[in-house]
Amino acid sequence: MAMIEKLRQALYRKETVILIAKCSIFYEGRASSKLSEGERIIIIKEDGAVIVHRPFGYEPVNYQPPGSIVTIEDDRGIIKLNILRPRIHEKMVIEIKELKHFYSSRLEDQAEFQMWGDEEDLKQAIILDPAGMLGEELQLVGSEFSLGSAGYADIVFRDINGNLVVVEVKKKTADVSAVYQLKRYVDKIRKEGGSNVSIRAILVAPRFTQSALVALKREGLEYREVSLQHARKILKQKRSLPSFFTS
Amino acid sequence: MAMIEKLRQALYRKETVILIAKCSIFYEGRASSKLSEGERIIIIKEDGAVIVHRPFGYEPVNYQPPGSIVTIEDDRGIIKLNILRPRIHEKMVIEIKELKHFYSSRLEDQAEFQMWGDEEDLKQAIILDPAGMLGEELQLVGSEFSLGSAGYADIVFRDINGNLVVVEVKKKTADVSAVYQLKRYVDKIRKEGGSNVSIRAILVAPRFTQSALVALKREGLEYREVSLQHARKILKQKRSLPSFFTS
DNA sequence: GCCTAGGTCCCGTTC
DNA sequence: GAACGGGGCCTAGGC
Numbered sequence: 368m369a370m371i372e373k374l375r376q377a378l379y380r381k382e383t384v385i386l387i388a389k390c391s392i393f394y395e396g397r398a399s400s401k402l403s404e405g406e407r408i409i410i411i412k413e414d415g416a417v418i419v420h421r422p423f424g425y426e427p428v429n430y431q432p433p434g435s436i437v438t439i440e441d442d443r444g445i446i447k448l449n450i451l452r453p454r455i456h457e458k459m460v461i462e463i464k465e466l467k468h469f470y471s472s473r474l475e476d477q478a479e480f481q482m483w484g485d486e487e488d489l490k491q492a493i494i495l496d497p498a499g500m501l502g503e504e505l506q507l508v509g510s511e512f513s514l515g516s517a518g519y520a521d522i523v524f525r526d527i528n529g530n531l532v533v534v535e536v537k538k539k540t541a542d543v544s545a546v547y548q549l550k551r552y553v554d555k556i557r558k559e560g561g562s563n564v565s566i567r568a569i570l571v572a573p574r575f576t577q578s579a580l581v582a583l584k585r586e587g588l589e590y591r592e593v594s595l596q597h598a599r600k601i602l603k604q605k606r607s608l609p610s611f612f613t614s
Numbered sequence: 615m616a617m618i619e620k621l622r623q624a625l626y627r628k629e630t631v632i633l634i635a636k637c638s639i640f641y642e643g644r645a646s647s648k649l650s651e652g653e654r655i656i657i658i659k660e661d662g663a664v665i666v667h668r669p670f671g672y673e674p675v676n677y678q679p680p681g682s683i684v685t686i687e688d689d690r691g692i693i694k695l696n697i698l699r700p701r702i703h704e705k706m707v708i709e710i711k712e713l714k715h716f717y718s719s720r721l722e723d724q725a726e727f728q729m730w731g732d733e734e735d736l737k738q739a740i741i742l743d744p745a746g747m748l749g750e751e752l753q754l755v756g757s758e759f760s761l762g763s764a765g766y767a768d769i770v771f772r773d774i775n776g777n778l779v780v781v782e783v784k785k786k787t788a789d790v791s792a793v794y795q796l797k798r799y800v801d802k803i804r805k806e807g808g809s810n811v812s813i814r815a816i817l818v819a820p821r822f823t824q825s826a827l828v829a830l831k832r833e834g835l836e837y838r839e840v841s842l843q844h845a846r847k848i849l850k851q852k853r854s855l856p857s858f859f860t861s
Numbered sequence: 862g863c864c865t866a867g868g869t870c871c872c873g874t875t876c
Numbered sequence: 877g878a879a880c881g882g883g884g885c886c887t888a889g890g891c
Contacts, residue, residue, distance in 0.1 A: 398731030484645030
């Protein structure tokens with residue numbers, strides 16, 4: 368059977384398709400790109416995601432996200448893949464000069480992906496044990512606290528003296544933009560709450576850039592250095608972790 | 615030949631390897647993750663990049679960037695791929711329960727990837743024709759203007775009245791963080807230059823969020839709405855574009 | 862749809 | 877190596 372027919376049937380059956388092909392690629396949309404002839408890996412997934420990899424590098428050289436529309440065209444022996452995203456007027460065209468390898472099948476993968484160690488876990492540790500993580504007793508007011516046009520504060524506490532405490536958490540080195548992110552929240556709360564409300568702000572991270580420290584001091588904001596390992600220990604104590612983490 | 619031997623030889627010869635396999639995946643490093651059995655696409659590139667895709671979605675579910683060290687282990691019939699990044703103590707383990715498909719070869723791809731339409735092009739259009747893009751005559755002082763700990767200003771001009779004009783360019787919707795990015799640069803220059811230097815600041819983008827506009831007004835910064843098409847037209851006039859754009 | 866914020870972000874560039 | 881900023885970022889969550 369002609370290769371193009373096999374390809375059409377695979378796509379029709381919503382299989383995952385993998386091509387190794389000498390091809391050229393054109394993209395036009397938010398930006399424009401051109402990649403002349405070379406051998407690449409082309410993945411077409413059942414949900415319409417198309418990913419093209421060169422033989423080096425982490426990132427795909429060209430792609431379209433899930434929901435794209437893939438059509439095939441035979442232009443005098445050259446197979447053309449047209450991948451469209453109509454809503455945002457984006458188009459990728461892959462011209463296949465030579466197909467080195469073809470694979471297609473339906474892949475079964477229902478497993479759940481579990482992850483630990485993102486910012487959310489650090490946040491949870493702080494909420495569960497403010498004293499252990501930040502060194503003082505704090506009462507939870509809210510998390511993902513909506514501030515309208517100013518965005519969302521990670522956590523808002525009330526301290527032992529009745530001050531509001533706005534907390535911004537970073538899971539890696541906090542830079543100057545994190546300082547200003549926190550300051551936006553403080554300014555907003557101060558503006559909304561009136562000048563009679565006393566507000567503190569704490570930036571929490573495992574490390575801080577020098578300029579972040581300077582900005583914190585200049586803006587009158589506090590900071591706490593926390594370790595992810597410590598957060599992990601606290602989460603382990605306060606709630607039972609999935610078994611594979613406790614080994 | 616045993617599959618594991620083929621795999622070892624392919625890696626030894628620095629070929630690109632593609633596996634379709636029923637596998638489980640474990641990752642431990644900056645974060646930790648676990649993915650139980652399912653059918654996935656595993657790409658091992660000649661530069662040590664390893665990318666695992668599920669049959670849906672744009673992003674790889676697990677990965678390691680180029681430079682990783684891949685070793686193979688036979689654990690009583692189960693092939694284990696260990697992918698290490700020693701410098702940052704990261705490890706990914708892929709346990710292959712069933713190999714559905716194997717492909718390997720050296721891929722030839724020397725082509726140059728060309729792209730147009732990123733922020734750099736918008737910046738060039740503004741530098742080449744400030745009057746056309748921003749509506750006033752401006753004299754270039756510098757671009758990628760280093761401000762030490764405050765970062766880099768995209769462009770610095772001097773206007774007809776001798777004021778310094780700091781320009782921050784965004785190729786898509788500018789949000790409130792872009793406003794504060796610009797403000798950081800202005801504050802830094804003001805601080806360094808002394809209060810006798812008069813400084814203006816302009817945020818340039820095709821669109822602005824409402825909160826960005828509010829913040830701009832509050833901070834006393836200017837903004838200009840520009841279209842990427844207009845930038846493209848100006849670049850086309852002022853310098854000859856590569857042929858494939860002019861068609 | 863827009864907006865906000867995170868990411869095992871990755872990546873290039875600069876110091 | 878640290879730090880800064882872009883990305884066709886993508887993705888998730890909220891409105």
